[in-house]
Amino acid sequence: MTKIRRLTQAVFLLIFLWLFLQTESKGANELGYPVKIFLDADPLIFITTALSTRQLDFPLLLALIVILATVLLGRVFCGWVCPLGTLHNLAGTLKKRRPSAKPLNAYRWKYYILIFLLVSSVFTLQPAGVMDPIALLIRSLSLAVYPMVQYATVSVFNTLYTWQLPLVTDGSEWVYGILKKGFLSFQQPFFNQAAFTGLVFLGILALNLRERRFWCKYLCPLGALLGLLSRYALLNRSVSEGCDGCGVCVETCQGSAGPDRKDQWIKAECLACLNCDDACPKNAVRFGFSAKAPDASLDLGRRRVIGSAMAGLIAVPALRITPLRKAGAADPQLIRPPGSREEREFLRRCVKCGECMKVCITNGLQPALLEADLEGIWSPVLVPRIGYCEYRCTLCGQVCPTGAIQKLSLEEKAKVKIGLAMIDKGRCLPFAHGMSCIVCEEVCPTPKKAIWFEEVRVRDRGGPERILKQPHVDLELCIGCGICETKCPVLGRPAITVTSIGESRSRDNQLLLS
Amino acid sequence: MNRRDFVKSALITGAAISLPAGLDPILTALQAAQGPDLAVVRGTPPARITRAAVDALGGMRRFVSRGDVVVVKPNIGWDRTPEYAANTNPDVVAAVVRLCFEAGAKRVKVFDHPVSDARRTYKQSGIADAAAAAGAAVAFMDDRKFKDMRINGLTLKTWPLYSEVIEADKVINVPIAKTHGIARLTLGMKNWMGVMGGWRGRIHQRIDESLVDLARFIKPALTVLDAVRILTDNGPQGGDLADVKLLNTVVAGTDAVAVDAFGATLFGMKPADLGCVRIGHQTRLGSMDLAGMQIRRINL
Numbered sequence: 001m002t003k004i005r006r007l008t009q010a011v012f013l014l015i016f017l018w019l020f021l022q023t024e025s026k027g028a029n030e031l032g033y034p035v036k037i038f039l040d041a042d043p044l045i046f047i048t049t050a051l052s053t054r055q056l057d058f059p060l061l062l063a064l065i066v067i068l069a070t071v072l073l074g075r076v077f078c079g080w081v082c083p084l085g086t087l088h089n090l091a092g093t094l095k096k097r098r099p100s101a102k103p104l105n106a107y108r109w110k111y112y113i114l115i116f117l118l119v120s121s122v123f124t125l126q127p128a129g130v131m132d133p134i135a136l137l138i139r140s141l142s143l144a145v146y147p148m149v150q151y152a153t154v155s156v157f158n159t160l161y162t163w164q165l166p167l168v169t170d171g172s173e174w175v176y177g178i179l180k181k182g183f184l185s186f187q188q189p190f191f192n193q194a195a196f197t198g199l200v201f202l203g204i205l206a207l208n209l210r211e212r213r214f215w216c217k218y219l220c221p222l223g224a225l226l227g228l229l230s231r232y233a234l235l236n237r238s239v240s241e242g243c244d245g246c247g248v249c250v251e252t253c254q255g256s257a258g259p260d261r262k263d264q265w266i267k268a269e270c271l272a273c274l275n276c277d278d279a280c281p282k283n284a285v286r287f288g289f290s291a292k293a294p295d296a297s298l299d300l301g302r303r304r305v306i307g308s309a310m311a312g313l314i315a316v317p318a319l320r321i322t323p324l325r326k327a328g329a330a331d332p333q334l335i336r337p338p339g340s341r342e343e344r345e346f347l348r349r350c351v352k353c354g355e356c357m358k359v360c361i362t363n364g365l366q367p368a369l370l371e372a373d374l375e376g377i378w379s380p381v382l383v384p385r386i387g388y389c390e391y392r393c394t395l396c397g398q399v400c401p402t403g404a405i406q407k408l409s410l411e412e413k414a415k416v417k418i419g420l421a422m423i424d425k426g427r428c429l430p431f432a433h434g435m436s437c438i439v440c441e442e443v444c445p446t447p448k449k450a451i452w453f454e455e456v457r458v459r460d461r462g463g464p465e466r467i468l469k470q471p472h473v474d475l476e477l478c479i480g481c482g483i484c485e486t487k488c489p490v491l492g493r494p495a496i497t498v499t500s501i502g503e504s505r506s507r508d509n510q511l512l513l514s
Numbered sequence: 515m516n517r518r519d520f521v522k523s524a525l526i527t528g529a530a531i532s533l534p535a536g537l538d539p540i541l542t543a544l545q546a547a548q549g550p551d552l553a554v555v556r557g558t559p560p561a562r563i564t565r566a567a568v569d570a571l572g573g574m575r576r577f578v579s580r581g582d583v584v585v586v587k588p589n590i591g592w593d594r595t596p597e598y599a600a601n602t603n604p605d606v607v608a609a610v611v612r613l614c615f616e617a618g619a620k621r622v623k624v625f626d627h628p629v630s631d632a633r634r635t636y637k638q639s640g641i642a643d644a645a646a647a648a649g650a651a652v653a654f655m656d657d658r659k660f661k662d663m664r665i666n667g668l669t670l671k672t673w674p675l676y677s678e679v680i681e682a683d684k685v686i687n688v689p690i691a692k693t694h695g696i697a698r699l700t701l702g703m704k705n706w707m708g709v710m711g712g713w714r715g716r717i718h719q720r721i722d723e724s725l726v727d728l729a730r731f732i733k734p735a736l737t738v739l740d741a742v743r744i745l746t747d748n749g750p751q752g753g754d755l756a757d758v759k760l761l762n763t764v765v766a767g768t769d770a771v772a773v774d775a776f777g778a779t780l781f782g783m784k785p786a787d788l789g790c791v792r793i794g795h796q797t798r799l800g801s802m803d804l805a806g807m808q809i810r811r812i813n814l
Contacts, residue, residue: 186632391630
């Protein structure tokens with residue numbers, strides 16, 4: 001049975017990683033693969049988003065299937081499907097196989113975390129993505145792990161390339177070519193907070209050295225949710241008379257299910273890995289379908305449950321008394337991707353999975369730190385100096401699992417403003433230094449260019465008078481895509497910059513009367 | 515050619531072209547004996563008029579020898595589909611590639627260093643598919659292959675250029691005719707910005723001299739100007755079909771200045787209205803004297 005389970009886990013992990021690699025433009029405006037299905041299938045994201053938005057306008061079929069499967073079979077998702085769980089299994093193999101310190105048995109922690117998340121989502125907060133395993137995994141891979149792998153791989157091949165050794169370099173270039181086609185990213189991704197995100201991820205994996213599947217047993221809020229759903233599952237475990245209490249099953253249990261306790265086995269903590277069945281020397285363990293009620297009740301302690309719920313409640317006002325919420329005081333650098341909903345609604349939906357940042361063709365979408373305060377940490381923000389919003393690209397809206405960024409048609413996208421560009425006359429070459437430069441106008445993508453020229457007569461120091469073109473921004477036409485800022489030859493602090501003012505999604509953050 | 519030889523030859527080339535261009539008029543005269551200075555063909559479809567234009571100059575065998583590695587450099591600068599006339603017409607590019615192979619080219623490379631994301635421009639322009647179907651090796655530019663070149667020009671002294679262009683046996687420029695904010699038009703010479711590495715936005719400070727420097731350094735064997743559709747406003751990127759004018763024309767010639775000089779007339783401008791044409795003429799890179807040229811006009 002272990003072999004079948006491992007094979008299933010490997011298949012799902014590979015599907016997950018393959019879809020992750022496909023979350024990248026190949027030049028067409030469609031990806032061609034359902035890259036976000038693992039997020040769509042995530043009941044925690046589904047339930048918290050439904051609660052925080054009071055809407056059901058996002059895909060729900062897959063999440064319902066997982067819920068149904070859990071209700072019938074228990075936490076099979078954790079034991080057989082979850083890609084992060086499989087990675088925990090792999091990381092756990094690094095742990096020494098010796099009778100270690102007594103297990104922490106702190107499986108209740110994750111329920112407190114879940115209660116916190118559910119209660120805060122009832123009151124319109126959406127913090128689930130911070131700890132949701134799928135969102136956390138995609139975010140960590142996108143922002144840290146994959147960019148690191150890319151950097152390391154490219155460095156190795158570049159070194160071999162510069163050596164120009166006969167045969168060796170030919171071989172390495174051949175391999176490099178294959179990797180570029182199927183595995184490597186088109187360009188090196190660069191992300192703010194990459195090292196931090198990577199360290200958090202590494203830390204979570206390192207918990208396996210303390211106890212295997214530490215995260216799944218004690219911290220994972222999705223695991224907790226599926227645990228609650230599995231309490232009346234039909235797949236049940238029975239232990240026959242043959243059991244002599246040797247305790248081998250405890251060592252092999254991936255959860256905190258207490259398999260040695262026979263009838264007191266905790267179903268909500270069972271990952272249905274079936275290890276105890278395989279390991280039992282007496283062959284006394286048996287899994288089968290029955291309508292048996294759970295034997296061990298899940299006692300979370302009334303005070304702690306109330307405490308977690310209170311924390312979830314208090315978090316809502318605590319996170320919303322930031323001055324960034326005051327009209328006109330929002331961070332001007334908070335440029336959201338095109339199709340983003342109004343900021344409050346956006347934050348109710350965004351689960352910080354990082355899909356949009358992974359897919360962003362110019363690498364301009366970056367994880368926010370505190371631009372939208374703590375509530376918006378790791379939500380996407382466009383940083384034009386890193387990358388602009390490509391005029392005819394709508395990929396971020398296509399991969400967003402919760403509709404925080406809405407899917408736009410090209411016609412709709414052309415009308416959406418995400419901000420406005422303004423010129424710094426003190427740095428702009430034609431204004432400040434009498435030098436000619438038209439880069440902002442050249443790259444401006446709107447059909448009728450939002451940057452226009454005024455021809456003025458200028459005189460250089462000691463030179464003759466000549467005619468120069470000075471750029472101006474047409475605020476009606478500018479969509480704030482930021483390509484002018486990205487390409488401005490005035491490096492350092494560019495002479496044309498975009499801020500969020502004028503963004504279509506906001507009623508108040510406007511400049512023009514009409 | 516290994517890297518060491520290549521660097522050596524690049525240096526020699528750089529030194530050679532910094533000499534007074536005393537030989538150029540003689541070479542020009544020699545070439546003139548082989549065919550007209552310019553071929554201007556009007557008609558449809560694009561592949562057919564492209565072929566006719568090259569044939570009118572004496573055929574591709576005049577430019578490409580058996581076994582040559584040829585670089586065909588279209589404009590793939592923008593994320594626009596062909597009807598917007600922001601990139602070279604894919605059928606024109608494919609026709610040039612096919613002509614190269616028919617003349618015996620061993621390998622034909624097609625690439626550009628676009629302004630928008632390369633994945634999108636290659637795909638949306640239709641050029642990647644069309645050129646690959648014609649047998650060309652279509653590749654994205656590899657950052658490692660930009661090498662500092664001693665250009666020793668009027669403005670550009672050294673600049674990183676794409677080494678495959680310099681290493682190639684023959685280079686064919688396949689630009690499209692469009693308006694441009696500062697150069698007024700972007701035609702053949704302007705297309706060489708697409709092999710520049712580095713922070714190339716700076717060259718707009720002295721664009722005309724820089725373009726002449728590039729054209730002189732790269733020395734294309736042939737320029738095939740795509741004017742099937744031209745972009746008459748909001749160039750070089752466009753985006754409004756109302757700015758696109760259907761001319762169904764291809765202009766071909768060996769003199770990069772002459773091709774651009776003729777290109778200006780397509781927009782109702784005089785050759786001297788374009789700074790790079792004027793300077794190219796003055797510094798004897800080529801001629802803008804259209805009246806004194808033999809221009810072969812064909813209607814199909």
